[in-house]
Amino acid sequence: MKKPGKFVGLDPAAICRSSDPMAVRELLNKIGDKWTIFVILSLDLLGGRARFSELERSVPGISQRMLSATLKNLERDGLVVREVFPEVPPRVEYEITILGKSLLQPTQGLVDWAKTNWEQVREAQSTYDAR
Amino acid sequence: MKKPGKFVGLDPAAICRSSDPMAVRELLNKIGDKWTIFVILSLDLLGGRARFSELERSVPGISQRMLSATLKNLERDGLVVREVFPEVPPRVEYEITILGKSLLQPTQGLVDWAKTNWEQVREAQSTYDAR
DNA sequence: CAGTATCCGATCAGATACTG
DNA sequence: CAGTATCTGATCGGATACTG
Numbered sequence: 001m002k003k004p005g006k007f008v009g010l011d012p013a014a015i016c017r018s019s020d021p022m023a024v025r026e027l028l029n030k031i032g033d034k035w036t037i038f039v040i041l042s043l044d045l046l047g048g049r050a051r052f053s054e055l056e057r058s059v060p061g062i063s064q065r066m067l068s069a070t071l072k073n074l075e076r077d078g079l080v081v082r083e084v085f086p087e088v089p090p091r092v093e094y095e096i097t098i099l100g101k102s103l104l105q106p107t108q109g110l111v112d113w114a115k116t117n118w119e120q121v122r123e124a125q126s127t128y129d130a131r
Numbered sequence: 132m133k134k135p136g137k138f139v140g141l142d143p144a145a146i147c148r149s150s151d152p153m154a155v156r157e158l159l160n161k162i163g164d165k166w167t168i169f170v171i172l173s174l175d176l177l178g179g180r181a182r183f184s185e186l187e188r189s190v191p192g193i194s195q196r197m198l199s200a201t202l203k204n205l206e207r208d209g210l211v212v213r214e215v216f217p218e219v220p221p222r223v224e225y226e227i228t229i230l231g232k233s234l235l236q237p238t239q240g241l242v243d244w245a246k247t248n249w250e251q252v253r254e255a256q257s258t259y260d261a262r
Numbered sequence: 263c264a265g266t267a268t269c270c271g272a273t274c275a276g277a278t279a280c281t282g
Numbered sequence: 283c284a285g286t287a288t289c290t291g292a293t294c295g296g297a298t299a300c301t302g
Binding site for chain 1: 286
């Protein structure tokens with residue numbers, strides 16, 4: 001679904017001590033896109049399981065298109081599972097997997113860093129821009 | 132330099148318990164772009180200080196254009212400092228700041244997660260794609 | 263050496279409209 | 283309700299060439 005894009009020539013050991021720098025690349029890529037993190041965090045806050053419309057409401061600003069695409073990628077990566085109930089009107093529930101939950105911890109580390117340090121980043125930006 | 136892009140409507144408390152979801156957004160955005168993480172990690176591995184050409188060699192595949200842009204953003208954010216030596220030929224050194232170093236810990240958390248779990252992600256992708 | 267300038271194709275994500 | 287389809291402007295990043 002999401003093509004990784006080729007990325008040749010990175011020396012694993014030298015760059016990030018990872019045996020697979022592509023994994024880091026791809027992970028960072030996913031983490032970095034506009035909605036992924038907010039969707040998993042929301043799903044977690046909703047108790048780990050929610051339906052499409054609940055997520056839509058929980059992530060203000062997201063469009064159906066982007067929520068759909070984001071969930072599809074998360075499902076493909078094994079971070080959430082999708083369950084369809086054959087009812088009318090249709091009901092679909094998304095549940096965070098153990099793998100998905102395990103990603104929340106390192107993610108929270110970044111969130112915390114932002115909380116702690118972003119003011120300082122903003123100041124640096126202001127200083128820089130003032131020249 | 133890097134325009135954040137407007138992003139209205141996110142409920143801080145509900146989404147990520149952050150007092151500033153824009154900070155998280157922007158951080159994730161930076162983290163997620165193609166070279167930022169590899170450049171800071173490389174800079175750290177090079178002892179926290181290196182010149183342009185050293186970084187160019189340490190991050191295989193990066194172009195001058197992207198290294199330059201990435202470093203400029205890192206400098207603007209206060210994560211590295213740039214020092215110019217008025218010599219011929221010119222010499223410019225980049226040094227990671229304390230703020231920059233502090234970002235390495237949460238970042239490493241993600242790198243470790245990728246090392247531990249990416250195989251599982253790949254399997255999930257294969258399974259998903261096989262349908 | 264340490265960049266900048268320009269061009270360009272690819273991807274991203276918003277808006278809007280439509281559907282089983 | 284839970285999506286998909288289509289269009290579009292914006293941004294990203296690679297390739298290449300040039301410069302103080």
